Amino acid sequence: MKPAALLLLAGAALAAAKPTAKPTVYFIRHGEKPSDENDQGLSAQGLQRAQCLRTVFGAASQYNIGHIMAQTPKKDGSRQRPYDTVAPLAGDLGIPVDTSCGRDDSDCVQNVVKSYSGSGNILICWEHKALQDLATALGTKDVSPYPSDHFDLIWTDPSPFKHIMGQTHSRTPVLLARLSDIQPSRAILGTSTIVAVKLPRAEDGQNSTPIPAVHPAHRQPPSRNHGRRQGPVDQNPSRQSADTAPGSNVFLKLENLQPSGSFKSRGIGNFMAAKLRALRDDTNGTCGTRAEAHFYSSSAGNAGLACVHAAVTLGCQATVVVPLSTTAFIIAKLRQAGATDVIQRGASWQEADDYLTRTLIEHARAKGEAAVYVPPFDAPEIWDGNAGISREIARQLGGTARHYPVSFKSRPSGSGEVDAIVCSVGGGGLFSGVMQGLDELHMRHTRVIAVETLGADSLSQAVAKKELVTLPAITSLATSLGARTVCEKALEYALRDTVSTVVLSDSEAISACRRFADEERFLVELACAVCPALCYNGRLAELVPGFSKDSVVVLVVCGGSNMSIDIMDKYAVSQAAKPKA
Structure with missing residues (x-):
């Protein structure tokens, strides 16, 4: 029924209604709006x-x-x-929607409310900026503005409309978006920027010409040539040295800019979205479902941070179980991010996970909690979330020639072809997602180089034996790679001819971490630094078939929060103290 017709019926309803007790007025804001400013309707x-x-x-x-x-x-x-926000409710109640008053006509609203003689209370749905004026027009005192970041508050204003007596939460569940629907705020999970770098040859050493500083779009200053940014990224005016030509087409996929500081926001966010949708469906769409969910994650830190960030955004609780090797630094970050509880248990991630799944979560469910287990890497929803990395690489590379002095002589201009993707491997969730994304895009000739550290090399050992291997312990300093056994899907992918596994020492990871911070201005964990380490130690050329200045290589900068200048210095001191072989 159209609003105009409803307006006529509203007048008839007012005339025919029986007198009522003094009504209470409830003020609410309309539902969420789309990201497209030209779309006047409601978002999903x-x-x-x-x-x-x-x-x-x-x-x-x-x-x-x-x-x-x-x-x-x-x-x-x-x-x-x-x-549109109240029309479904009005249909259920058999009540027409009174649209007789304009947005800014608070006197009209006052007249309708004061002359109301029907039965029941009054619900007013308006744009949030006008709600304060509407309540004030009724005579309500000291009305604060309706919060711009809320769509779920109910103002209760009982007759004779002197004071707002309460702001309650409507507890309507958030419609959980897929990765492709998330807006630039990246509240739960999101896209990341891809930038180009010129990586020096290994023989150039630490005193080589620095890599020009190239930043993601939101940190990039206006272009000197155009006065403002012309595309997704602009190159810093710094010159590039001809000495660095052998590594000219190397790109960084900046997953360290995700909400939680690592790529984990992708897979974990996608997993939590799927589980909350299922929970909502199980309760037949009952409003308020999201507030009852309690997420439980086992993590060396980064998966837990991704879980906590997403849970807080969704209004849910999150408890994280971490191994005893987890630093006080990362535990403090988990608590500061809003974790309900952080529990240390076990010498490795596996032991922490065993305690969570066999004891803690069972107790929570026995108490009636809607407890949801969030695995750090071994779940199809996690791989699907991480597959967005490959999708974005293919999409973003096509435009790089407009912003960087790249060399694509051997392929069509604007091509999204990639010769190699380099990524770290812990439990295999990132690696499995990258492989899944490449399969979806039919990029089966792209080589994927999976990098681990010695002492956390469960994938490399599994490939050598062609079966899953469980390490006796994690002895590497790169504890974020500390999964004693990789997921089965990762081994399945790693046995392909297009995959290479590489194991580096902690010393190489530490050196790369320091150099990456010096030259690219990004401080990342050792587990992430193993990727640029392949460029610094000269091994990239031997791992990429036909490697040349026209090759296109993408390093996935997976990020990680377990790093600071102080921690990096301590690593360097510990390595310097070790006797050289």
Whole structure:
């Protein structure tokens, strides 16, 4: 039914209604809006909220709604969201939506409320910026602005409308978006930037010409040539040395810019979104489901941080179990991020995970919690989330020639072809996602170089034996790679002819970590630094078939939060103290 027709019916309803006790007015904001400013309707999340309001304010609720108001929609479709938000509820209650008052006409709203003689209470849905004026027009004192970052608060203003008596939460569940739907805020998971670098030859040593500083778009200063940024990334005006030509087409996929500081936001976020959707479906769409979920993660730090960041954003609880090797530094980060609890148990991730899955989570479920286990790497939803890295690489590389002095002589201009992708391997979730993404894109000729450190090399040993191997212990300093056994899917992918496994020493990782911070201005964990280490130690050329200045290689900068200048210095001191072989 169109708003105009509903307006006529609203007048009839007011005339025919029986006198009522003094009503209470409930003020709410319309549902979420799309990212496209030209779209005047509700987003998918806003539509979901409109559906859940049918439960919040429905006939079985405590609100006893007898009249519903929404601001007048314009003929061009603007100002339509309040009406769309309450229309499903109005249909359920058999109440027309009164759209007789314009957005800024607080006097009109006051007249409708003061003259209301129907039964039940009044629900007013409006744009949030006008809600303060509407409440004030009724005579309500000391009304604060409706928070711009909320869509779920209910203002309760009982007759005679002197004070807002309470702000309650409508507890409508968030519609959880897939990776491709997440907006640039990247609240749960998101895309990352790809940038080009010129990596020096190994023989250039530490005193070689520095890699020109190239930054992601949001850190890039305006272009000197154009006065403003012209594309997704701009190159810093610094000159490049001809001495660095052998590594000219090397790109960095900056997963360290994810919300949690590592690529883990992708897979973990996607997994949590899927589980919350399933939980919502199991409860037949009952509003408030998300607030009841309690996520449990076992992690050496980064997966736990990704879990906590996503849980806090979704209004859920998150408990993280970490091995005893986890530093106080990362435990403090987990708590600061908003973890409900951080528990240390076991000498390795496997032991921490065993305690979580066999003891802690079972106790939580026995107490009636909607406990959701979040694995750090071994789940299809996690691989699917991480597959977005490959999808973005293919999409982003096509435009790099507009921003960097790259050499693509052997392939069509703007091609998204990649000769090699270099990534770290711990439990295999990142590696499996990269491989899955390449399969989806039919990029079966791209070589993937999986890098580990000695003492955390469960994938390399598994490939050598062609079966899963469980390490007796993690002896590497790169504890983020500390999975004693990789997931079976990772081994399946690693046995392909297009995959190479490489094992580096902690010493090489430490040196690369320091150099990467000096030259690229990014401080990353040892588990991440093993990727640029292949460039610094000269091994990249031997690992990429036909490697030349026209080759295209992407290093996945997986990030990680277990690193600081102080920690890096301590690593360097410990390595310097070791006797040389």
